[in-house]
Amino acid sequence: MKYINIASIPGDGIGPEVMNEGYKVLKALEELHGGLSFERNEFDWNCKRYLEAGEMMPEDGLEILKDYDAILFGAVGAPEVPDHISVWELILPIRRAFQQYVNLRPIKLLKGIESPLRYKSVEDIDFTVIRENTEGEYSNSGGKLHENTPHETVIQNSVFTRYGTERIVKYAFEYAKQKGKNKLSVATKSNAMNYSMPFWDDIVREISKDYPSIPFHLYHIDALAAFFVLKPEEFEVVVASNLFGDILTDLGAAVAGGIGIAPSGNINPEGTYPSMFEPIHGSAPDIAGKGIANPVAQIWSISLMLDHFGYFELAEVVLNAIESVLMKGDNLTPDLGGNASTTELADQIVNKILEG
Structure with missing residues (x-):
């Protein structure tokens, strides 16, 4: 037993x-x-x-x-x-x-559920989002200055470590390999977040060298959110930082019929x-x-x-x-x-x- x-x-x-x-x-x-x-x-x-x-x-x-x-x-x-x-x-x-450190969320349209997206079937909505779960934008780093005054200031820091970023990206590539997937999609925003996201992108490129059979594509998070709605069939495995993954997975759940089933x-x-x-x-x-x-x-x-x-x-x-x-x-x-x-x-x- x-x-x-x-x-x-x-x-x-x-x-x-x-x-x-x-x-x-x-x-x-x-x-x-x-x-x-x-x-x-x-x-x-x-x-x-x-x-x-x-x-x-x-x-x-x-x-x-x-x-x-x-x-x-x-x-x-x-x-x-x-x-x-x-x-x-x-x-x-x-x-x-x-x-x-891995938040694993299947975005799958179950048989018997109708997606709010017209013309999308169970074959079109079936992918997995891998969200970093312990650091990034939810790092509990920051503070307040001059509280309850006209000069009140709030600072919320994002903390990305090489160790934490490497392990989630490696997990995503390995997951795609083990599941026989043909592409890894990566959420980023390196055109606006000029320190954390270029760092994230560079590590993705480094890790990808160990997985030459799995192509990856970097998507800016705003475009990626749109593609979740417009072209969900494009995705197989998606990896994202803590905040981006949090938002994307709720959107994905809605696309797949609602958060009550996710x-x-x-x-x-x-x-x-x-x-x-x-x-x-x-x-x-x-x-x-x-x-x-x-x-x-x-x-x-x-x-x-x-x-x-x-x-x-x-x-x-x-x-x-x-x-x-x-x-x-x-x-x-x-x-x-x-x-x-x-x-x-x-x-x-x-x-x-x-x-x-």
Whole structure:
């Protein structure tokens, strides 16, 4: 029996609702595989805890998490807690302490979902964005001067290191090679950001010499965003800095049908620390508690986790089950045009998983 130890952090809003459906999927996978067991511990680290105890997670939270095989995350955020607190005191410390420097997001139009882009099919929208996840524009470097005066000044620095840039670019080239892709697209803005982005571009050129069979193309971020809408079929693997990748992946999710179905993996490729898998839809407080949240992104995130651990066939089973239910069109949540509950949609997916 293979045991995978999972730390579960449901978080806020709809996070616990979709996480509960994720647990059903884990149980179904155990039944289907037979030799696999998911051992999980749930942690109530969220905005409610912050309001009660003044902290999003305990002081030794990272120490608690470090020996797990993986982390499943739901969502974080509540109207009563500023976003920069909920994010900077929970998600970002985990990503950084555990060197989850790859944010992996598939941009894939699932069968049964209609893209808002006219005439684009599932063959046209199917690529992966690899976002640098630990430095760049989100480096927590800067400060304020002369606060609350007419001369108030705010400085927000971007920090790009050779080490951090090389490893994400190498990962992107290697990912493209392993997946048999024919092109790597690179987000940049070297025509305006005259230090960080030319540095980024130079490192891309250096690393590319080790991958002569994979051509790359540098796109200015504004043009790249436009091409995501106009020509999504052009892309196979896209690599971007932290901020650019963050923006592009939400745009990509919208092109692929909406953020309610989009998953992500925060990957530590070396396996020194646990990787973390989460939907990108946020806590959605406006629908929390109504039982209508879309569970697909949380379930697809489990598929990404299986892929990360090398259970490629099981990962495919989960994704095929999602698409099968979406194509059938019954029991879809309101965001997909139906009137089913979170549980009704998830139960259909679980049933399909059990069919193998």
